[in-house]
Amino acid sequence: KNQVEQSPQSLIILEGKNCTLQCNYTVSPFSNLRWYKQDTGRGPVSLTIMTFSENTKSNGRYTATLDADTKQSSLHITASQLSDSASYICVVSATAGTALIFGKGTTLSVSS
Amino acid sequence: GAVVSQHPSRVICKSGTSVKIECRSLDFQATTMFWYRQFPKQSLMLMATSNEGSKATYEQGVEKDKFLINHASLTLSTLTVTSAHPEDSSFYICSARGPDRGREDTQYFGPGTRLTVL
Numbered sequence: 001k002n003q004v005e006q007s008p009q010s011l012i013i014l015e016g017k018n019c020t021l022q023c024n025y026t027v028s029p030f031s032n033l034r035w036y037k038q039d040t041g042r043g044p045v046s047l048t049i050m051t052f053s054e055n056t057k058s059n060g061r062y063t064a065t066l067d068a069d070t071k072q073s074s075l076h077i078t079a080s081q082l083s084d085s086a087s088y089i090c091v092v093s094a095t096a097g098t099a100l101i102f103g104k105g106t107t108l109s110v111s112s
Numbered sequence: 113g114a115v116v117s118q119h120p121s122r123v124i125c126k127s128g129t130s131v132k133i134e135c136r137s138l139d140f141q142a143t144t145m146f147w148y149r150q151f152p153k154q155s156l157m158l159m160a161t162s163n164e165g166s167k168a169t170y171e172q173g174v175e176k177d178k179f180l181i182n183h184a185s186l187t188l189s190t191l192t193v194t195s196a197h198p199e200d201s202s203f204y205i206c207s208a209r210g211p212d213r214g215r216e217d218t219q220y221f222g223p224g225t226r227l228t229v230l
Contacts, residue, residue: 036221043116043205043221044156089155100219102155 002027004092004103012109017080021106023073023090031093035064035075038087038105047075047088080110115139116208118222125196126230132192133225135206141186142208146219147179150203162189196229203227 004025013019025033032051036044048057048064050073057064061078077084090103115138125131135145143164148156160170160181168181180192189208193200203226207219 041203041224041226043118043207043223045221046218049218099158099161102157104153104155107153 002092002094002101004090004101006088006090006103006106008106009104010107010109012111013080015080015082015110015112018076018078019080019108021075021077021088021090021108023075023103025071025073025090025092025101025103027071027092027094027101029095030068030071031095033064033066033073034091034093034100035062035073036089036091038089040086044089044091077108080108082110082112084108085110114208114210114220116142116206116220116222118204118206118225120225121223122226122228124228124230127197128195130192130194131196131227132190133204133206133227135189135191135208135222137187137208137220140208140210142189142210143186144209145183145189146207146209147181147189147191148205148207150205150224156205159191193227196227198229201227201229 007022034049035047038044047062050057050066063076066073087105087107089105092101117136119134145162147159150156159174160168162168162181162183164183170176183189205224207221210218
């Protein structure tokens with residue numbers, strides 16, 4: 001069964017600190033993996049996308065990694081800001097053009 | 113580019129009434145749009161896939177007669193929740209398959225519509 005598991009479920013950090021969110025998936029055949037940021041009451045916004053051959057992708061203070069062998073991905077946030085408080089969702093595509101498989105997300109709270 | 117809008121952003125209605133939610137791709141044509149529902153602290157759940165000019169494809173467990181989908185143009189899909197009940201209260205999000213060549217599975221999400229049924 002195609003599944004995407006994220007950890008931790010929620011996380012609280014102080015402003016300025018770094019954090020890493022995890023994503024494990026059992027999706028086959030694998031096409032690509034995306035990380036989205038979803039602010040409360042808003043739709044998801046894409047942060048990064050990685051295919052099988054890519055093992056790291058950066059977008060500003062966000063850096064995603066992918067290990068296709070172990071089927072794990074991480075999202076590292078550097079020097080967190082209050083505006084980083086949101087839900088971060090890992091989404092895996094089985095093959096191009098098919099439905100996306102969503103993780104439940106990690107809720108990040110950045111406090112001052 | 114690749115902006116998707118939804119209207120309304122928030123709606124409150126009485127039980128038994130119908131509510132229409134619009135999803136528009138503002139700067140690209142989308143032959144395929146998707147409708148999701150999201151409950152608090154849960155992930156997005158795909159309800160249906162909407163294809164321009166043809167009938168929508170519904171996911172298992174989603175009542176097609178209750179959630180009417182119309183994709184009459186390449187930039188507009190509508191979701192009508194008929195005879196809404198309090199259990200239909202949720203956050204409804206649409207997405208559109210993007211114009212990116214080689215990234216046919218890229219979806220651009222709208223900002224969502226918060227439906228509250230009293």
